[in-house]
Amino acid sequence: MAERRTVAVIGAGALGLVTIKNLLEEGFDVTGFERNAYVGGLWQYTEDDKTSVLQSTIVNVSKERGCFTDLPFQEGVRTHPTAAEVQQYLLQYVKHFNLASRIQLNTSIKNVTYSDEHQKWAVHIEGSDPIFFDKVVMATGINTVASIPNVKNIDLFEGRCIHSRFFKRPEEFEGRKVLVVGFGNTAADTATQLVGNASKIYLSHRHGGVILPRKQNNQSIDHGLNYRKQTISDTLWYYAPGVAEYIFNTFLAKMQNKSFTIRPEWGLSPAPSMKQSIPIISDVLVDGFEKGDIESVAGLEKVTGPNQVELSDGTKLDVDTIIYCTGYKIDYSLLEPKYDPTTRTTQKWSEAHGSNGKPLPRLYRNVFSLEKPESLAFMGTVAFPSPAFQTYDIASMALAQIWKGNSNLPGRHEMIDDVDAHHEWVCGMAKDGSVYPGIVKGGEWMRWANDAAGTGINENLGYRWKGWVFWLRNRSLCQMIMGGIYSPHVFRLFEGKRKRWEGARKAIEKVNRDNGLYGLVKDKNN
Structure with missing residues (x-):
């Protein structure tokens, strides 16, 4: 310029x-x-x-x-x-x-x-x-x-009513009966942080969800998604979205059930399709349900008194605090x-x-x-x-x-x-x-x-001629990229329009080696 x-x-x-x-x-x-x-x-x-x-x-x-x-x-x-x-x-x-x-x-x-x-x-x-x-x-x-839902008769409520952006110190809710509204990662974090402080914790939601731990088999769950799997998934979503949706939802449900025992009374099923939702990531939410520290309840319908709410299934609860985890x-x-x-x-x-x-x-x-x-x-x-x-x-x-x-x-x-x-x-x-x-x-x-x-990803990874050349010249690196951890550094690996990072290859190798995924095949020209 x-x-x-x-x-x-x-x-x-x-x-x-x-x-x-x-x-x-x-x-x-x-x-x-x-x-x-x-x-x-x-x-x-x-x-x-x-x-x-x-x-x-x-x-x-x-x-x-x-x-x-x-x-x-x-x-x-x-x-x-x-x-x-x-x-x-x-x-x-x-x-x-x-x-x-x-x-x-x-x-x-x-x-x-x-x-x-x-x-x-x-x-x-x-x-x-x-x-x-x-x-x-x-x-x-x-x-x-803050996005706050319109709740019928909310003016009748005399307790504390806040959005999650104002939730900073769980100890401020010592001894209180809290209704947490929402069923995403913020709601899960808020409810679990209240354990040991609030006297009663209700997690109110209108739909189900999938809950996954951060790790499975001693490995971060996001390490299991490599570039090859992502490419296959993207292809399926493009050509056969219905098939992709079924496979994806089934796979996540199996991951959940491998880590947790989900009880029907918690109302987690049916879960919304993962095409428009994301799993809740929490290591302790299911444990909170299991121990009774957190009670999973239906969606908030209306306020029926100074310290009482009614849920969508007709249940009435006595609460003195409502925390909206309803996004922005x-x-x-x-x-x-x-x-x-x-x-x-x-x-x-x-x-x-x-x-x-x-x-x-x-x-x-x-x-x-x-x-x-x-x-x-x-x-x-x-x-x-x-x-x-x-x-x-x-x-x-x-x-x-x-x-x-x-x-x-x-x-x-x-x-x-x-x-x-x-x-x-x-x-x-x-x-x-x-x-x-x-x-x-x-x-x-x-x-x-x-x-x-201009990352070079579309040209150098796949079945175009540049992809074959890269594979022939850098087999172990290609193996790590395709089957190892889907490292962000791959977007700086190839020559292209944007600036290339000289340290990308070493960073990709290191992250796979540190996590036990380092390929044994060595490049001929290394």
């Missing part, structure tokens, strides 16, 4: 940090803005009125799969890191890639508007004149505005309305039972603005069964290559048609049950992102 384009990245949590780094790497002049006094977003525990992890949070994804593509976790970190260890990793990331000078902390942004006069984006900061940028990435994340709403209100992708939610989505009152953003590939794709993008609205750090590393690599001009977007009408078709698919699932608004078809999205980012 003859002239360095300026980019504002709004938010310096994990999404913002990797976006800043990948844009800088491609020559953009990037400034990150963060309202907090620290980077890392929700990974930094705080008792302030902000979304954050708990002090006791343990990550569900292994460190081997949950890192960025070109920086492993430090030595000595356990397979499933604590939240504090993840925050330290993010600080290490900032230091390793020299990002600190590019980030303005303690900066509160009033709004972001587009100036027709300057043909640039104006970032309006509290107490300062606007700063103009060629491009903007909204990386504020999705965990900011995507909020891009910093943008002027015509550029906010959540302001055009369709009636079909709004009326769908599974939308849960949350907006469905209209974005190409869940990343690019339809109004200003050449200068406005979003990080945080892509969801499928994949480690988040890896997903957004690849997403921001793709963004950088497209904005740099090395990869192209389709025409506006084609992008609109693509978004319309995607929304039809999402709305179709929302008729049957809850759907996360950022959901995408994982295999399809990854093929697009790898092509746009």
Whole structure:
């Protein structure tokens, strides 16, 4: 680029940090803005009125799969890191890639508007004149505005009623009778953290679910999903989605039943299809049910008294605390309305039972603005069964290559048609049950992102001629990639549009060797 384009990245949590780094790497002049006094977003525990992890949070994804593509976790970190260890990793990331000078902390942004006069984006900061940028990435994340269901007669309730974002210290609920509403990972963590503090814990849910441990056979469960299995799965989902859905659901149910004995009275069956849901990852929730520390109950229907609720099956419970673990709403209100992708939610989505009152953003590939794709993008609205750090590393690599001009977007009408078709698919699932608004078809999205980012994955792994050449020249490495741990470092291994990491091969070998999956066959040319 003859002239360095300026980019504002709004938010310096994990999404913002990797976006800043990948844009800088491609020559953009990037400034990150963060309202907090620290980077890392929700990974930094705080008792302030902000979304954050708990002090006791343990990550569900292994460190081997949950890192960025070109920086492993430090030595000595356990397979499933604590939240504090993840925050330290993010600080290490900032230091390793020299990002600190590019980030303005303690900066509160009033709004972001587009100036027709300057043909640039104006970032309006509290107490300062606007700063103009060629491009903007909204990386504020999705965990900011609490989504709270409408409960009949809630005004009658005289107990404490909070959203999970305000749940910080389990000991504050000593001796209380608590109803935890929801059935995802947050609900599981909240209920299990209350054990030993609350006198009674009810876990209220309208649907079933699959519960998996973090480890099985002394191995992290996500180590069992290798590149070969993922490719086969993606192919099945593309050509025979019904068959893929049946196989996937059956496989996860078997994994659950291998680790736990599930009792019918807990109401976990039938579980929603994994095509639109994810398993609960918990080592202690089933034990809590078994011991009676946590009681699994039907969904919350209404409040019937100052300290009484009625469930969907007619059961009445005496409780003095309700904690909503019902997720968050995507909020891009910093943008002027015509550029906010959540302001055009369709009636079909709004009326769908599974939308849960949350907006469905209209974005190409869940990343690019339809109004200003050449200068406005979003990080945080892509969801499928994949480690988040890896997903957004690849997403921001793709963004950088497209904005740099090395990869192209389709025409506006084609992008609109693509978004319309995607929304039809999402709305179709929302008729049957809850759907996360950022959901995408994982295999399809990854093929697009790898092509746009230029990772070389699509060409070098598989049955194209480059794939055969790679296999012939690097058999043990190919064996590790295809059958070993699905390491994020593979996305930096091959030559391509994005910057290659020279340490990728050693990192892939190390992670497989450390976990007993190192191939015995040696390359002829090593």
